[in-house]
Amino acid sequence: MGMAVPRSVWMWVLVVGAFALGAWAQSAGLIADILWRWEDIVFLARQHMQLVAISGGLAILVGVPLGILLSRPAMRRMAETLMQGLNVGTTIPTLAVLALSMTFLGIGTVPAIFALWIASLLPIVRNTYIGILEVPAALREAAQGMGMTNLQMLWRVELPNALWVIFAGIRTALAINVGTVPLAFLIGGGGLGELIFTGIALAETGMMLAGAIPTAILAVLTDFLVATVARFTVPRGVNPLAR
Amino acid sequence: MITLENVTKIFESPSGAITAVDHVSFEVPEGEICILLGPSGCGKTTTMKMVNRLIEKTGGKIFVDGKDIDDYDPVTLRRTMGYVIQQIGLFPNMTVEENIMVVPRLVGTPDAKARKRAAELLGMVALDPGIFLKRFPRELSGGQQQRVGVARALAADPPVLIMDEPFGAIDPINRETIQDEFLKMQANLKKTIMFVSHDIDEAVKMGDRIAIFREGRLEQYDRPDTVLAHPTNSFVREFVGGDRTLKRLRLVRVGDAMHPGAPYVFPEDRIGDAVARMHEYGHRSIVVLNREDMTPTGLIRLAEVEEARGSCGEHAMRLPGRVHVDADLRRAVSEMFTQDTTWLACVDSDGRFKGHITQRAITHLLGETYRHPNEGVVPDTRRQRGEAVLEPETGPIPGAPA
Amino acid sequence: METVSFIVQNIDVIVELAVEHLSIVAVAVGLAVLTGVPIGIAITQNRQVADTVLYVAAMVMTIPSIALFGLMIPILSLVGQGIGYVPAVIAVLLYSQLPIIRNTYTAINNVDPALREAARGMGMRPLQRLWRVEIPLAVPVIMAGVRVAVVINIGVTAIAAYIGAGGLGTLISRGISQTDDRQLIAGALAVSLLAIIADYGLLALQKKLTPRGLQV
Numbered sequence: 001m002g003m004a005v006p007r008s009v010w011m012w013v014l015v016v017g018a019f020a021l022g023a024w025a026q027s028a029g030l031i032a033d034i035l036w037r038w039e040d041i042v043f044l045a046r047q048h049m050q051l052v053a054i055s056g057g058l059a060i061l062v063g064v065p066l067g068i069l070l071s072r073p074a075m076r077r078m079a080e081t082l083m084q085g086l087n088v089g090t091t092i093p094t095l096a097v098l099a100l101s102m103t104f105l106g107i108g109t110v111p112a113i114f115a116l117w118i119a120s121l122l123p124i125v126r127n128t129y130i131g132i133l134e135v136p137a138a139l140r141e142a143a144q145g146m147g148m149t150n151l152q153m154l155w156r157v158e159l160p161n162a163l164w165v166i167f168a169g170i171r172t173a174l175a176i177n178v179g180t181v182p183l184a185f186l187i188g189g190g191g192l193g194e195l196i197f198t199g200i201a202l203a204e205t206g207m208m209l210a211g212a213i214p215t216a217i218l219a220v221l222t223d224f225l226v227a228t229v230a231r232f233t234v235p236r237g238v239n240p241l242a243r
Numbered sequence: 244m245i246t247l248e249n250v251t252k253i254f255e256s257p258s259g260a261i262t263a264v265d266h267v268s269f270e271v272p273e274g275e276i277c278i279l280l281g282p283s284g285c286g287k288t289t290t291m292k293m294v295n296r297l298i299e300k301t302g303g304k305i306f307v308d309g310k311d312i313d314d315y316d317p318v319t320l321r322r323t324m325g326y327v328i329q330q331i332g333l334f335p336n337m338t339v340e341e342n343i344m345v346v347p348r349l350v351g352t353p354d355a356k357a358r359k360r361a362a363e364l365l366g367m368v369a370l371d372p373g374i375f376l377k378r379f380p381r382e383l384s385g386g387q388q389q390r391v392g393v394a395r396a397l398a399a400d401p402p403v404l405i406m407d408e409p410f411g412a413i414d415p416i417n418r419e420t421i422q423d424e425f426l427k428m429q430a431n432l433k434k435t436i437m438f439v440s441h442d443i444d445e446a447v448k449m450g451d452r453i454a455i456f457r458e459g460r461l462e463q464y465d466r467p468d469t470v471l472a473h474p475t476n477s478f479v480r481e482f483v484g485g486d487r488t489l490k491r492l493r494l495v496r497v498g499d500a501m502h503p504g505a506p507y508v509f510p511e512d513r514i515g516d517a518v519a520r521m522h523e524y525g526h527r528s529i530v531v532l533n534r535e536d537m538t539p540t541g542l543i544r545l546a547e548v549e550e551a552r553g554s555c556g557e558h559a560m561r562l563p564g565r566v567h568v569d570a571d572l573r574r575a576v577s578e579m580f581t582q583d584t585t586w587l588a589c590v591d592s593d594g595r596f597k598g599h600i601t602q603r604a605i606t607h608l609l610g611e612t613y614r615h616p617n618e619g620v621v622p623d624t625r626r627q628r629g630e631a632v633l634e635p636e637t638g639p640i641p642g643a644p645a
Numbered sequence: 646m647e648t649v650s651f652i653v654q655n656i657d658v659i660v661e662l663a664v665e666h667l668s669i670v671a672v673a674v675g676l677a678v679l680t681g682v683p684i685g686i687a688i689t690q691n692r693q694v695a696d697t698v699l700y701v702a703a704m705v706m707t708i709p710s711i712a713l714f715g716l717m718i719p720i721l722s723l724v725g726q727g728i729g730y731v732p733a734v735i736a737v738l739l740y741s742q743l744p745i746i747r748n749t750y751t752a753i754n755n756v757d758p759a760l761r762e763a764a765r766g767m768g769m770r771p772l773q774r775l776w777r778v779e780i781p782l783a784v785p786v787i788m789a790g791v792r793v794a795v796v797i798n799i800g801v802t803a804i805a806a807y808i809g810a811g812g813l814g815t816l817i818s819r820g821i822s823q824t825d826d827r828q829l830i831a832g833a834l835a836v837s838l839l840a841i842i843a844d845y846g847l848l849a850l851q852k853k854l855t856p857r858g859l860q861v
Binding site: 136138139141142143144145146147148149152156157160161163235236237238 | 323332337379380
């Protein structure tokens with residue numbers, strides 16, 4: 001284990017790096033510039049998170065039930081075809097999704113939310129479907145043999161055992177979502193993208209960073225939040241993180 | 244009691260209809276274990292799954308305790324039967340306790356009662372409730388998981404158990420242990436059990452009755468000893484194996500082939516007494532016992548002491564071997580072969596001398612059924628210990644090395 | 646209809662942008678393979694380092710691309726490359742690390758211990774084992790990582806048009822700012838098609854690179 005690097009060393013590298021960056025930013029007057037925009041940042045960050053919450057929430061509300069529905073034996077054949085379509089759909093770049101949404105729905109919050117919703121829907125549906133499908137057949141047989149109805153089997157066996165995979169889908173979806181939200185500004189959806197894109201266009205580094213830094217922080221926080229919720233929601237017996 | 248009448252299953256497949264189970268009729272009496280045995284694809288599993296309606300039959304009737312299973316809703320029906328499968332299928336998202344409580348909860352048993360029952364059952368399958376109740380399946384070994392699987396099937400105290408190769412995925416050593424424990428449990432519980440297996444040794448060991456299937460047909464349905472001694476056709480004969488008579492050894496306890504009134508002497512006795520006793524019984528050797536605890540310590544051969552003097556202790560030789568009265572005959576024969584002898588002293592759990600068993604008595608007992616094919620079936624004595632079936636010893640002196 | 650005629654008329658421009666687009670992705674993912682695969686192999690030696698590297702790579706992955714571009718501008722401006730081709734390539738390079746490192750790491754780690762044992766038993770040295778057993782077995786999985794990286798980064802490169810990197814994103818950005826549906830749709834369709842074709846093409850390649858004995 002000669003090359004074992006303790007975690008604390010990494011922490012130090014990060015902290016020193018952050019300080020160096022901060023010192024440099026200070027000397028360039030960037031920190032003052034960013035703080036001067038504090039009100040804008042807060043306003044836009046709230047708008048930003050609203051977009052995430054609404055489109056992501058709707059994607060979960062629709063995606064999970066849809067995934068469950070597709071996993072029912074009666075839907076099996078249709079589901080396979082649909083999944084192939086969904087797989088193609090996930091390769092489409094989000095900027096293209098936004099652009100297409102704009103050509104059909106115009107500009108504003110609604111087309112932005114619609115595009116974000118579509119982009120995050122796919123991973124959720126797919127993971128819910130696959131998660132349930134991958135529940136071992138033996139569990140299903142045991143559940144059925146013990147006299148569970150299909151609904152009881154879904155609630156007590158299939159969903160709890162698929163939950164980890166479903167959460168992975170939600171995590172991916174929200175990562176895509178949060179990553180795409182800044183682009184929503186381009187079709188009039190608002191959010192922190194406004195500072196970034198305007199900053200780039202006007203070559204104003206301070207404004208651009210005032211958008212970019214909070215965007216990055218919000219993205220990391222959202223990911224952390226979903227991971228934490230998954231960690232505490234998924235039953236201990238099937239949770240790889242709980243030992 | 245489970246009764247099958249002309250049960251038939253036809254599967255539709257793209258290449259035409261396939262008859263998986265063909266007019267099968269038999270009955271599993273109350274409190275017995277019936278093993279469904281046969282090569283893969285013979286219809287045994289399909290037959291079993293029709294009983295709890297995981298597979299719907301195409302024709303025929305199935306009655307459980309006299310009631311037609313078609314009169315029930317399948318879900319309700321399944322809750323009245325315990326179900327154990329080879330892959331065990333413990334729900335990984337639930338603790339051991341929750342797994343066992345699944346069916347009680349489904350049928351609305353109060354939680355406190357179900358919890359108490361779970362702890363009780365865990366104890367019954369030899370797992371410490373204090374340690375295992377709150378564990379998750381992934382924290383258990385395969386053998387422990389299967390024990391929990393059995394406990395779970397028993398949770399609602401169903402009169403009927405359906406088991407699909409329940410011990411098939413466990414390593415051979417643990418399998419023996421779990422089988423033994425299960426038999427012990429069954430001796431108290433007296434469930435009516437339908438048990439699928441592909442292992443003839445397991446079938447002989449576990450079954451009160453064996454149903455042998457081939458290509459959807461029931462080839463033979465009998466007690467294990469009858470199946471082994473009198474296979475009805477060449478298929479069954481080949482399936483049970485060329486060593487089928489050896490397998491029968493498993494079915495009889497040493498105590499039932501033992502000669503109970505065997506003579507013995509103590510070390511302090513004079514050698515003349517030993518000689519006299521051997522002559523009296525017509526034996527060529529005699530066992531020497533320790534007077535305090537009646538354990539066999541040695542033996543005296545007639546040929547070597549006829550002219551001798553002194554005490555028995557001085558002339559005692561090493562005892563060639565001993566066997567427990569509750570062991571099966573396979574154990575006894577194995578011991579005889581190991582010791583190169585034709586007889587063994589039989590002892591109880593305290594090591595006390597109970598009698599002796601000879602090769603001849605064993606062959607005689609096993610041969611009985613061939614001499615009187617219609618009546619002389621060896622009773623399955625593991626659970627019904629009756630009178631000794633041995634005739635009085637006649638002919639040459641037993642125990643004499645040939 | 647308008648859009649169709651626009652596409653037909655400007656097909657040469659579109660193809661040119663597509664080539665530009667692909668070249669950014671190809672160069673960056675190519676570099677990412679050169680860095681990611683060795684890193685992925687190296688971290689199989691130490692669990693703790695592996696966890697840390699994968700954690701950092703995953704964290705980079707969560708940063709929205711436009712924010713990453715934004716963060717890089719002031720830094721790269723110091724060397725006069727704040728916008729354009731270089732930041733685009735660096736961003737793609739960074740985003741490609743996670744799928745490639747992770748897949749390499751997992752693939753090497755998942756090589757059946759029995760095979761490793763057999764290789765050792767036959768007298769292979771660690772490096773021979775890596776070259777003859779572990780890497781050949783890992784190639785399909787690594788390729789899957791490359792494929793994921795390429796698909797993700799075709800999308801990232803589209804956004805890079807906003808920092809002047811060119812590519813098909815140019816059509817979309819112009820379409821949005823000029824509210825010109827023809828350019829917008831042409832750009833969106835072209836970039837989607839590019840992603841889908843790349844996905845299928847790399848899948849075919851992945852199958853081809855899978856040793857025959859491993860193909861299902």
